[in-house]
Amino acid sequence: MAFEIKVNKISESRIAQFDENNIQFGRLYSDHMLIAHYENGAWGNPEIIPYGNLSLSPATTFMHYGQAIFEGVKAYKDANGKARIFRPEDNWRRMNKSAERMAMPDVPKEIFVDGMKKLIEIDQAWVPSCDGCSLYIRPFMVATDEFVGVRPATKFTFLIITSPAAAYYNKPVSIFVHDEYVRAFPGGIGFTKAAGNYGASMYPDQQIKKMGYDQILWTDGFEHKYVQEIGTMNVFFVIGDKVITPDLVGGTILAGVTRDSVITLLKEKGITVEERPISIDEIESAYRNGTLKEAFGTGTAASVAPIGKLTFHTEVMQLRPVEEWDTMNWIKTTLDDIRYGRIEDKHGWILHI
Numbered sequence: 001m002a003f004e005i006k007v008n009k010i011s012e013s014r015i016a017q018f019d020e021n022n023i024q025f026g027r028l029y030s031d032h033m034l035i036a037h038y039e040n041g042a043w044g045n046p047e048i049i050p051y052g053n054l055s056l057s058p059a060t061t062f063m064h065y066g067q068a069i070f071e072g073v074k075a076y077k078d079a080n081g082k083a084r085i086f087r088p089e090d091n092w093r094r095m096n097k098s099a100e101r102m103a104m105p106d107v108p109k110e111i112f113v114d115g116m117k118k119l120i121e122i123d124q125a126w127v128p129s130c131d132g133c134s135l136y137i138r139p140f141m142v143a144t145d146e147f148v149g150v151r152p153a154t155k156f157t158f159l160i161i162t163s164p165a166a167a168y169y170n171k172p173v174s175i176f177v178h179d180e181y182v183r184a185f186p187g188g189i190g191f192t193k194a195a196g197n198y199g200a201s202m203y204p205d206q207q208i209k210k211m212g213y214d215q216i217l218w219t220d221g222f223e224h225k226y227v228q229e230i231g232t233m234n235v236f237f238v239i240g241d242k243v244i245t246p247d248l249v250g251g252t253i254l255a256g257v258t259r260d261s262v263i264t265l266l267k268e269k270g271i272t273v274e275e276r277p278i279s280i281d282e283i284e285s286a287y288r289n290g291t292l293k294e295a296f297g298t299g300t301a302a303s304v305a306p307i308g309k310l311t312f313h314t315e316v317m318q319l320r321p322v323e324e325w326d327t328m329n330w331i332k333t334t335l336d337d338i339r340y341g342r343i344e345d346k347h348g349w350i351l352h353i
């Protein structure tokens with residue numbers, strides 16, 4: 001089915017509120033948003049309208065049972081001031097995997113990708129050009145039946161909002177390896193970008209923040225032995241001359257688009273990447289015998305973020321200064337060079353606006 005994207009532009013842009021020198025993640029939203037409704041088994045035409053509040057019944061399903069999923073994508077500006085989106089089709093595919101698991105409808109590519117392209121075209125002025133900056137794009141879908149009985153909804157709303165972003169973490173992150181709370185089990189929803197995965201992490205997150213840590217590295221729910229992901233990021237360890245990251249088998253980890261890009265580029269450079277279960281014991285012994293060279297997280301919001309400190313029980317693993325790291329610094333620069341158009345996009349990852 002072909003969709004017509006209707007456009008209703010804001011009468012006066014709010015761009016004057018946007019200061020490139022003072023960007024705070026997720027605080028200021030650009031002029032427009034995209035909205036599309038699903039009802040009676042079909043999507044209606046998407047509309048691009050001025051960013052603003054929604055009016056919803058207090059009985060709206062997602063507010064009660066969390067039938068809600070989202071994605072994170074970024075648009076960058078090249079040296080000529082042209083906007084470009086990084087791998088939106090991959091986020092579209094992942095969103096539909098989340099949708100299936102959460103009993104929600106597939107979002108058509110014409111709405112997700114073409115609608116996003118049109119939205120960024122209209123709000124191009126909001127894509128920052130400062131170093132390391134981007135326009136964070138947040139597509140999401142919520143169940144909108146006006147019904148508090150528990151059943152999969154029949155009505156849904158898909159939206160895309162965007163917000164200027166700078167570096168998500170501005171210093172190496174400190175990580176607490178958790179072996180009390182659990183993020184995901186096989187058979188659960190760990191591989192989805194469901195709102196509930198994030199909601200369930202808030203309490204443990206609050207506890208570790210009080211202890212001075214930035215993020216949790218989750219472990220498996222059976223033995224608390226194998227590391228999974230950080231919640232805002234996938235995780236990589238450089239041990240000896242190999243890069244190791246937890247595999248996606250079992251569906252407990254998000255299949256990050258940045259994760260996939262990093263694995264692809266490292267392998268092309270001839271670096272051995274192992275996707276396999278990695279235990280906290282293996283990480284601790286690599287730290288003790290000096291072979292744990294680097295540890296970093298990857299994600300759309302966080303990009304590639306070094307881990308400065310990793311704590312498990314009483315073992316505080318303090319990593320070398322980041323300036324001495326080869327692998328992470330190379331992958332971060334290479335990925336940024338592709339995103340900002342400084343080197344050729346050999347993989348077809350860029351959608352030009």
Ligand code: COI
Nearest residue numbers: 071072232299300301302
């Ligand atoms: C992203 O990296 O896009 C995320 O969704 C992580 C976080 C901001 C929730």
